[in-house]
Amino acid sequence: MTSSTPARPSDSARRRGSARPIAAAGAVTLAVVGTLALASPAAVAAPDKPVVTVVATGGTIAGKATGREAFTSYRAGTYTMDDLLAQLQPEIAEIADVNVIQFGNKGSGGYTISEFYDLTRTVEQALETSDGVIVTTGTDTQEEFAYWLDLTVQSPKPVVTTGAMRPWAAGDSAGEAPVFGADGPANLFTAIRLAASQQTYCFGTVLMLNDEIHAAREVTKGNATMNDTFQTRLVGALGWVAGSDIYLNRAPARVLDCGTDAWATPFDLSTISAGDLPAVEIMYNYQAASGAGIRAFADAGATGIVTAGTGAGGISADASAARRDAVARGVWFVSTTRTGSGAVESTGEGIIAGLDLLPQKARLMLMLTRAFTTDIEQARVWFDTVAAPSFDMSAYADAGPEPTPSEEPTTEEPSGEPTTGEPSEEPSGEPSEEPSGEPTDGPSTDAPTGVTDEPSDTSSSPAGAASGGSSGGPLAFTGAGSVPLVLGVALVLIVSGAAVHGHRRRARHLTMTA
Structure with missing residues (x-):
């Protein structure tokens, strides 16, 4: 299929393009804030348990070893995903409602590009009804599975790939003769926890192994046999999982386009x-x-x-x-x-x-x-x-002039005489404050300096948006222009885990300990 030819970007814009509208996702978040503010508390339903689909392709995680001590001697893709998940019950049921698609059951290197195409279509179909998808693969080419999905899946819902460096068991079923130190059970359990949490919404596909979360684009297999094989050189992992807690310290640059058409790749x-x-x-x-x-x-x-x-x-x-x-x-x-x-x-x-x-x-x-x-x-x-998304915040460095007070401050004389500055309003030409503490006929001067009844002329630039002004701030559409900024920030934080597209109503269900 042929696309029209866009203008070639200048050298200074290469890889970065124009600055992304970082406020886009925030605007969606604030829209949800406004909706929630108008809703009756009784109308807010209790969160449902997240639905997670595991798309199984085989690999070492489903491998049968020749003995319980055999870390490298096994046949990949032997046990079914239903068998593996049965070993994680009842704990896994406390985290999510999990269903399975047994896409295949072989080593990762055995898959064709045509099967990659089918895998994407399978994942996208699952995401129509699920809150997140896990794809289990062999680790040999898992980074390629992950990056392919990152480039082709058009849904912003979490997609997590995981696997194992040691086979699951040595018996006829996954519940018999478990391999010493098998990492598959923990990796699968944690991957489901991560997908159910919705914390990688709009991240694209991530890879989770050995409690580390990596971006699909950047991660690579760095060791042939060790459990900590996956590495993200130069920049490191996105985050990690510690028990029931998920920590994310950075994100792929494409999150800046979350909630916009620009988030999806051209490769539908x-x-x-x-x-x-x-x-x-x-x-x-x-x-x-x-x-x-x-x-x-x-x-x-x-x-x-x-x-x-x-x-x-x-x-x-x-x-x-x-x-x-x-x-x-x-x-x-x-x-x-x-x-x-x-x-x-x-x-x-x-x-x-x-x-x-x-x-x-x-x-x-x-x-x-x-x-x-x-x-x-x-x-x-x-x-x-698309292949090299990068953060570029330079457009926000010159967000506009510094905010200025809407009126001059006044100075009160010790003797109680009228102020030396011009009052904001003078009824009948008299000063706004009477001596000897009597009530004034004019407007009160107890309000903080610079506060007026008129909306401030805030800019539509990022600086103006951050100010919370009623004309240019992000809360303008709620009619909350006079709400203190701290309240606006608090509202954003309350719903930040569940705002974009309204898909994240289950975001923190995962806080329970398995």
Whole structure:
């Protein structure tokens, strides 16, 4: 499917685009505040138990070991999810109403791109009725499962991927002969807790393993066998789970678009078929690498190739020559680094900067891009924005002039004489305050300086919005322009866990201890 070509952003706007309307989600939150303020307390129903769907694909978490001590000797994808969940009862029932879709039962590396397409459609269908979805996978390619879902799922509801580094058990069922120190039960239980909490609403897909929460775009498997295998280099995990408590210290940048059309990616799979997804390959560069791999991929029909280059994306002379020939044949390239972190920004004819995407994730992004456009300039825009969302708060640095008082302060003389400044109102030309403490005929001067009966001229900029003024503040639509700012903040905090779209009515149900 072909998209129209947008204007190429300037260098200063690359990867960031224009500043996102950070107040968008806040406006939705405040709208709910206004609604709740008008509702009768008796009309607010008690929260229901969250509904969570587990979409099982197999992997080590469903693996059967050769013995209770066999951490690395097992057959992946043996036990069903119903069997696994039965071992978590009755505790799991206290957290959520859980249902199961047994999508498959094999190792993560055994899934095809066509099955990835079906997985997205399955997850989206489940989210129509569930509050969140867990996808269990093998850890070998779990980061690719997660990033694929992050790019393609159009619902902002929580999607959490999890798995295990050790098989569940060694018996005929998951309840027999449990493996020593198996991490699968805790990972599955905690992932359900996280999804039910709704705390990653609008985060896109996250990966939860070993009590750590990672962004799908950034996480990678860093160790072949250890339980703490998943890492987010440079920036670290989004947060962690400690018992029944969930801590989130940062968020993916796309949360700034929560509640707007801009939150969803362009890759709506309901508009294409699985057959529209093209072949995209990866070429790994090394000392004196041959260009034979690139030539073979192009000959086999690849429409895109990701180069995992040395340093900032470099490839050998022979590989460069092969790339030029492939570009002439219409193949698109994405340049990335094999180092594991750092950005590659160089481009050229037929070449897209992969920025800090890992090669295996750049491949998925390029595959979707090629499926949804034939314009490489559009592809570059998507790699700069969709594939590399970034916080940019610079637009809020110059939010407008400093607020000024609406009237001059007055000074009271010790002798009780009229003030030396001009009073705000003088009935019949007389001073507003009588000596010897008698009541005044004019307006009271007990009100705080600068407060008037007229609404202040607040700006529609972020600074004005934060002020809570009746003309430009976020509470203007409720008629609460004179409400103190602290009250407005308190109202926002009360509903911040349940405001966006009205989907988060169950947000804190998870506070009970399993």
